[in-house]
Amino acid sequence: MSAPDTAILPDAAAGNWVDRHAPPALRPWLKLGRFDRPAGIWLLMLPGWQGIALAAAGQGQWPNPWLLVAFFVGAALMRAAGCAFNDIVDRDFDAQVTRTAMRPIPAGLISVKQAWAFLIGCCLVSFGILVCLGWLAIGLGVASLVLVAAYPFMKRITWWPQAWLGLTFNWGALLGYAAAAHRLDWSAALLYASGLFWTLGYDTIYAIQDIEDDALAGVKSSTRRLGPHVQKGVLAFYIACFVLVIAAAWVGGLGPLFLPLAALVAVHLSRQAARVRIDDPAGALALFKSNAQVGFVLFLALAAGMWKPPGL
Template sequence: MTDSGGRVADATGNWVDLRAPAAFRPYLRLARLDRPIGSWLLLMPCWWSVGLTGLAMDRSPSGWHIVLFLIGAFAMRGAGCTWNDLVDRDLDGKVERTRSRPIPSGQVTAKQAAAFMVAQALVGLAVLLQFNRFTILTGLASLLVVAIYPFMKRITYWPQIFLGLAFSWGALMGWPAAFGRLDWAPIVLYAGSICWVIAYDTIYAHQDREDDMMIGIKSTALLFGANTKRALAIFYSAAVLLIGIACLMAGAGWITLAGLALFAGHLAWQVKRIDIDDPALCLMLFRSNREAGLILFAALLIDAAL
């Protein structure tokens, strides 16, 4: 099937809608290249882990690793989203915000989407094979979590935990890419990143709260409800504490700690600002986590370099 020019309801006015050839648009939308924020959020734990290696080695981390993780994050997020859309194609057709996605709207068939998912996964595999054996095996282990995540919203009010396990996996990748092993610093970073993901995806899930209740999808947004601010404060505080401990384990100096303070301030601003009944605000705050993550990464790089 070819794209009729239809746009995805929650991603209009982007470069895919305006500039991409019509035949490519459904596939670019499957890969979420019309809204790359998820790829950036997947990338942040990878880059943080690379930043920790710079602290531990007292020098700038590998620029090549930074580039590889950038490519890999975009490829694997695209593959993961395509898998999610395949699993959720019937549910997506019942939700106002997602019914215009390529599969439920008929822009591509399930077979075409599956083939595209394999192609993206092969790009990710090509990137993964550039690393050492330990890192390759660590990366392959993430596929189990990625595979089961789309099903979790059907059985638990905590699907955000499983998203956190998947989206934070990069915290376990950057360190062994440099050292060929895992130590406590990246493991603690992983735990902190999971807390961060649970919080920001709770914000995101408030956009679909009413539709989710109608069709039986579970989320922490529904679980926390009016207590969302308190829950966000708890998870964001845990994220800052654990990430801070990981940085200190790797040898962080005052520049990293200053960056961590700015990161914490950004998260506190989100908690103060959020209105769970304002979907547009929830989306804006969710997206702002890219800037929060980049602040921390920049501090790690500067600290390692100096």
């Protein structure tokens, strides 16, 4: 068995870059920020990119590349900060769950005080990026901290913590739209609502990995609440997601090139819903990770919507 400081966490790829290339002293810190599992970075970043693309397409423009870079860096740092906060709050629960017991805090590799210092450092750098995005974006960024701070407690008080994660992870759609357009409108709100149901679907799939341990630890989840109806629930969430994103594109005045790529998103989501099985945790992890592709294709679809035939 691997030593704790080099152990590959169960939901990290065996060939991840942290375990292969990072210096041993840095590995616990990178794992605290989940840099060994980048899927979460993409899932936090992509709603922001989608908001930027939607705002730009409504003005007949391509997304601003500098905004895209800023949102990538900010998402990586804020995801790391959010994971550290989640691990601080959940350290006792994590110690009881097989998939999380070797995370740096419950494994004793990083102290709670050290984790707080890591969290604050990530937040300060992220704030430095935020202040360059305009007053509306600054206000939205600060407001998002309420959602982030409340999330770890949701699994204690509701069967639907995945819905709260949807509110949190997709806040970037509003932030990206505000940074690009310096305003908010109904198309941004519809995109945000679409993302909420997208996250509700993919995180319900993700929680299949922990369903037995969560039951033993008393942790609530949409997966446990749906039980044998998980597949139907995921399908319903994804249908709502797609209907709302079509509405966002319509209200935003996007051109027809949005539709072919949006159709690919619909196919991908429907295939996920068809393949999810409550007794297949390995398959659930693979389906969850594939949502980075879904989000990127949706970003491309929104960006392509900037083109309109002459006369429209």
